[in-house]
Amino acid sequence: xxxxxxxxxxxxxxxxxxxxxxxxxxxxxxxxxxxxxxxxxxxxxxxxxxxxxxxxxxxxxxxxxxxxxxxxxxxxxxxxxxxxxxxxxxxxxxxxxxxxxxxxxxxxxxxxxxxxxxxxxxxxxxxxxxxxxxxxxxxxxxxxxxxxxxxxxxxxxxxxxxxxxxxxxxxxxxxxxxxxxxxxxxxxxxxxxxxxxxxxxxxxxxxxxxxxxxxxxxxxxxxxxxxxxxxxxxxxxxxxxxxxxxxxxxxxxxxxxxxxxxxxxxxxxxxxxxxxxxxxxxxxxxxxxxxxxxxxxxxxxxxxxxxxxxxxxxxxxxxxxxxxxxxxxxxxxxxxxxxxxxxxxxxxxxxxxxxxxxxxxxxxxxxxxxxxxxxxxxxxxxxxxxxxxxxxxxxxxxxxxxxxxxxxxxxxxxxxxxxxxxxxxxxxxxxxxxxxxxxxxxxxxxxxxxxxxxxxxxxxxxxxxxxxxxxxxxxxxxxxx
Numbered sequence: 001x002x003x004x005x006x007x008x009x010x011x012x013x014x015x016x017x018x019x020x021x022x023x024x025x026x027x028x029x030x031x032x033x034x035x036x037x038x039x040x041x042x043x044x045x046x047x048x049x050x051x052x053x054x055x056x057x058x059x060x061x062x063x064x065x066x067x068x069x070x071x072x073x074x075x076x077x078x079x080x081x082x083x084x085x086x087x088x089x090x091x092x093x094x095x096x097x098x099x100x101x102x103x104x105x106x107x108x109x110x111x112x113x114x115x116x117x118x119x120x121x122x123x124x125x126x127x128x129x130x131x132x133x134x135x136x137x138x139x140x141x142x143x144x145x146x147x148x149x150x151x152x153x154x155x156x157x158x159x160x161x162x163x164x165x166x167x168x169x170x171x172x173x174x175x176x177x178x179x180x181x182x183x184x185x186x187x188x189x190x191x192x193x194x195x196x197x198x199x200x201x202x203x204x205x206x207x208x209x210x211x212x213x214x215x216x217x218x219x220x221x222x223x224x225x226x227x228x229x230x231x232x233x234x235x236x237x238x239x240x241x242x243x244x245x246x247x248x249x250x251x252x253x254x255x256x257x258x259x260x261x262x263x264x265x266x267x268x269x270x271x272x273x274x275x276x277x278x279x280x281x282x283x284x285x286x287x288x289x290x291x292x293x294x295x296x297x298x299x300x301x302x303x304x305x306x307x308x309x310x311x312x313x314x315x316x317x318x319x320x321x322x323x324x325x326x327x328x329x330x331x332x333x334x335x336x337x338x339x340x341x342x343x344x345x346x347x348x349x350x351x352x353x354x355x356x357x358x359x360x361x362x363x364x365x366x367x368x369x370x371x372x373x374x375x376x377x378x379x380x381x382x383x384x385x386x387x388x389x390x391x392x393x394x395x396x397x398x399x400x401x402x403x404x405x406x407x408x409x410x411x412x413x414x415x416x417x418x419x420x421x422x423x424x425x426x427x428x429x430x431x432x433x434x435x436x437x438x439x440x441x442x443x444x445x446x447x448x449x450x451x452x453x454x455x456x457x458x459x460x461x462x463x464x465x466x467x468x469x470x471x472x473x474x475x476x477x478x479x480x481x
Contacts, residue, residue, distance in 0.1 A: 023051055024053070024062045025061045026052040026053065026054050027054070027056075027064045027065070028040050028066070028163070029066045029082065030067040030164070031069045032067075032075060032102070033071070034271060035173065035222065036067045036069060036102055036103075037171060039102065039128070040065075040067045041162060041171075044161035045158050045159055046128055047131065058085075058086070063097050063135070064099070065100075066079060066082055066086070068101065068103055068105060070186045070190055071186065071187075071375070072373045072375075073374075083098070087118055099121035099134075100119050101123045102125055103190035105122045105123055105124055105147060106125060106149070106191070107189070107377065110145055120138045121134050121144040122145040122146075124146065124147035124190075126153045134146060151193060151195065153176070154175075154195060154197040154198070159205070159208065166425055166426055167212075167455070168423065169215070169218070169425060170209050171217075172217050172219055173220045174219050174220065174221050175224060175226070176197075176222075177192040178222040182313060184311055184344065184372065186378055194222070194223065194226065195235065196227050199255055203262060206259060206262075206266070207262075215423055215455055215457070216269065219259070221272070223274040224272065224273060225273050225279070225282060228252075229255075230250075231245045251281075252270075256268065260285070260288075260289035263291075264291055267291050267457075268292050268293065273299075275298060275313075275319070280326060283330045284330060286334075291480065293440045294440045295334065296335075297338075300320055300339070301341050302340070302341065302347075303317055303355035303357060303358030304347070304354040305318070310346060312379070317354065321361060337365055338359075338367045338369075339368045339369075339370075340355065341371075341372050342355065342370070343371045343372040344380075345388065346388075347372075359400070360407070363407055365411045365412070365442070366404075366408065369397060371393040371394065374386045412467055412468065412470065415441075415443065415462045415465065416465055417463075419461050420439040420470065421459055421460075422445045422447075422457070422460045423437045424452060424454050424455060424456045426454065434446045434447060434448055434449060435447055435454075437458075439460075445469070445470040445471075445472065446470070448473060448474070456481060457478040457479075459476050459478050460472040460474050460475070461473055
């Protein structure tokens with residue numbers, strides 16, 4: 001089966017933070033990438049100041065929001081089914097208000113209100129601070145829509161309400177938007193131009209998480225490696241910065257070093273990287289600090305240089321392979337994962353074989369693999385014919401998935417016999433008697449509970465594995481504890 005992160009499969013509406021004096025109920029679901037889940041925490045914080053606490057009970061909600069994804073047509077169809085469910089509940093509770101947030105809201109804009117009439121409010125990714133005003137518009141019978149993209153908004157001044165949290169791991173957004181105009185991708189159109197968040201606000205958010213007992217932070221952005229804060233706005237305007245701004249600028253390698261140095265008892269991950277922007281300085285910082293996890297999600301999309309050019313990816317097959325070589329040389333025990341699209345317009349069997357051979361070369365530990373889905377508004381949809389038959393897409397995708405499963409099994413087996421450091425995150429799904437956590441390389445590890453607890457850093461002796469999970473027994477606490 002295609003390996004997809006759990007958040008991409010289903011929405012989540014769990015609760016952590018509540019305010020005693022709030023009387024209204026917010027039900028919020030998130031779909032798609034980790035950035036959407038982080039954004040939902042920002043929205044929950046904004047609405048907490050408007051008297052809303054989150055609830056898991058849809059039927060009791062005063063306000064229902066769904067944070068949406070437009071990366072694939074399947075994701076949008078899932079959202080439409082959820083909206084049908086919301087409106088069925090609303091027919092029983094007419095006072096309930098329903099809103100659409102995020103990328104799908106940005107893409108479809110007023111169509112939700114004008115044509116489909118299935119929501120009361122439409123809010124783009126840069127307009128969440130306007131939600132209180134939009135709710136007033138709804139109450140007064142006016143169309144409530146704000147999908148204006150911003151050149152400055154980073155929500156760096158918002159302390160997120162932690163949703164879908166185990167109290168141990170958390171997301172912290174460091175950039176918004178994307179300047180890479182990949183021909184298959186809607187993100188630049190739904191999230192706007194790239195801008196970086198002021199580093200001090202990032203450090204303050206991490207400090208707050210540390211004081212509240214969180215043990216691991218994932219730094220988030222559409223392209224974290226291009227993080228660049230210089231006291232200005234958009235990254236593309238950096239050339240216009242003053243000498244003082246350039247002298248005090250902070251790039252991603254420096255930010256990562258600041259995080260690891262300032263919070264040595266917290267573990268750090270980051271996502272997502274873009275091969276064209278990952279520099280050796282970042283890899284060296286990862287190697288320098290024990291508390292920076294030895295795992296990089298490094299999307300490639302295709303193993304064919306010709307297809308990469310058609311996708312407007314700013315790297316070749318050879319450049320990607322050279323980057324991978326440097327990563328393995330600097331951090332030999334690192335794990336890598338990929339995003340892969342098969343069946344992109346004009347893809348030939350030779351191109352497909354290039355993808356398979358690249359996978360064999362890199363030896364990815366994990367993979368997120370998809371058949372090409374034409375997205376309205378993208379360059380590929382406007383300029384390219386979706387000419388690879390579905391039957392061919394499905395066959396090629398299955399071959400990619402089968403190969404990834406075989407490689408993943410090989411990669412997971414390398415840990416058998418080793419002792420790995422694990423942060424306990426939750427009870428195992430398969431056994432109430434076992435803990436589940438991840439090692440530095442992002443592989444799930446399960447082991448008997450004994451006297452350990454969620455949030456502990458423990459050393460686990462690995463005795464067995466599946467293609468995605470390590471099995472072992474704890475032998476004591478790690479130096480991170």
